[in-house]
Amino acid sequence: xxxxxxxxxxxxxxxxxxxxxxxxxxxxxxxxxxxxxxxxxxxxxxxxxxxxxxxxxxxxxxxxxxxxxxxxxxxxxxxxxxxxxxxxxxxxxxxxxxxxxxxxxxxxxxxxxxxxxxxxxxxxxxxxxxxxxxxxxxxxxxxxxxxxxxxxxxxxxxxxxxxxxxxxxxxxxxxxxxxxxxxxxxxxxxxxxxxxxxxxxxxxxxxxx
Numbered sequence: 295x296x297x298x299x300x301x302x303x304x305x306x307x308x309x310x311x312x313x314x315x316x317x318x319x320x321x322x323x324x325x326x327x328x329x330x331x332x333x334x335x336x337x338x339x340x341x342x343x344x345x346x347x348x349x350x351x352x353x354x355x356x357x358x359x360x361x362x363x364x365x366x367x368x369x370x371x372x373x374x375x376x377x378x379x380x381x382x383x384x385x386x387x388x389x390x391x392x393x394x395x396x397x398x399x400x401x402x403x404x405x406x407x408x409x410x411x412x413x414x415x416x417x418x419x420x421x422x423x424x425x426x427x428x429x430x431x432x433x434x435x436x437x438x439x440x441x442x443x444x445x446x447x448x449x450x451x452x453x454x455x456x457x458x459x460x461x462x463x464x465x466x467x468x469x470x471x472x473x474x475x476x477x478x479x480x481x482x483x484x485x486x487x488x489x490x491x492x493x494x495x496x497x498x499x500x501x502x503x
Contacts, residue, residue: 317502317503318502318503319352319500319501319502320348320500320501320502320503321498321499321500322341322342322343322499322500322501323335323340323341323342323343323498323499324496324497324498324499325496325497325498326494326495326496327358327359327491327492327493327494327495327496327497328493328494329361329491329492329493330491330492331486331491331492332484332485332486332492333484333485333486333492333497334376334482334483334484334485335353335482335483335484335497335499336372336375336376336481336482337375337481337482338375338481339375339376342499343501344439344440344480344481344482344483344499345439345440345479345481346440347501348501348502348503349437349438349502350435350436350437350438350501350502351435351436351439351499351500351501351502352433352434352435352436352499352500352502353369353433353434353436353483353485353497353498353499353500354432354433354496354497354498354500355367355418355430355431355432355433355434355452355495355496355497356431356495356496356497356498357429357431357494357495357496358419358422358429358430358431358454358492358494358495358497359424359428359429359430359492359493359494359495360422360424360487360490360491360492360493361424361487361490361491361492361493362424362487362489362490363422363423363424363425363457364421364422364423364457365420365421365422365424365487365488365489365490366407366415366417366419366420366421366422366487366488367417367418367419367420367422367430367485367486367487367488367492368415368416368417368418368419368485368486368488369415369416369418369434369483369484369485369486370413370414370415370416370483370484370486371383371439371446371474371476371480371482371483371484372480372481372482372483372484373476373478373479373480373481374481374482375481375482376482376484379482379484380413381413381446381474381475381476381480382411382412382413382474382475382476383409383411383412383413383414383416383472383473383474383475384409384410384411384412384472384473384475385408385409385416385417385470385471385472385473386403386408386470386471386472387403387404387407387408387417387468387469387470388401388402388403388404388468388469388470389401389402389404389407389420389466389467389468389469390466390467390469391456391464391465391466391467392464392465392466393462393463393464394462394463394464394465395462397462398462398464404420407420408472409472411475415486415488416448416470416472417468417470417488418432418434418450418452418468418470419432419452419454419456419466419468420456420468421456421457421464421466422454422455422456422457422487423454423455423456423457423463424457424493425455425457425463427455428454428455428457428463429454429455429495430452430453430454430455430495431452431453431454432450432451432452432453432454432468433450433451433452434448434449434450435448435449435450436448436480436483439479439480439481440479440480440481441477441479442477442478442479443477444477445473445474445475445476445477446473446474446476446480447471447472447473448470448471448472448473448474449470449471450468450469450470450471451467451468451469451470452467452468452470453465453466453467453468454466454468485497
């Protein structure tokens with residue numbers, strides 16, 4: 295039995311109808327951290343594509359590990375091919391948290407992790423733990439960065455292990471959104487910790503078509 299929506303067959307016998315348009319992900323570039331201060335994706339450099347080829351780009355984060363505990367992982371944008379990473383941004387940031395001993399469980403908005411017309415780092419994960427078995431993972435969607443008409447919206451969803459600077463360790467989910475307040479084309483993205491290095495981890499870039 296097929297699945298039909300508004301007169302159009304979506305699924306038939308478990309498969310997508312062959313007549314439907316289907317989006318796809320195109321792998322572009324992987325960068326691997328090794329005590330790296332920054333990881334940068336610059337359009338036209340080292341086979342990176344970050345232009346009008348795609349209207350949406352996805353960055354994935356796998357096993358991001360800081361070399362210092364209780365640090366923040368985030369990104370900034372550039373409109374001059376990486377000469378400056380200083381695009382003004384406004385963001386919103388939520389988190390859910392649960393301690394290993396269940397001493398703290400909460401969901402809430404984080405005013406100390408958001409931005410209001412700031413050129414600072416836009417946070418993706420915070421209070422990251424640097425224990426050997428700790429890491430952070432997730433993704434960032436960036437929409438139509440090459441537009442010269444609209445501001446540059448993004449959303450993020452990440453999860454990892456966090457440390458409050460003491461003995462407690464947490465499972466934590468991070469949920470962010472915002473925009474780079476520029477109508478210039480964004481052509482480079484840089485990732486880094488709030489201080490210290492990215493000890494290890496992979497960041498992959500995909501184009502969505």
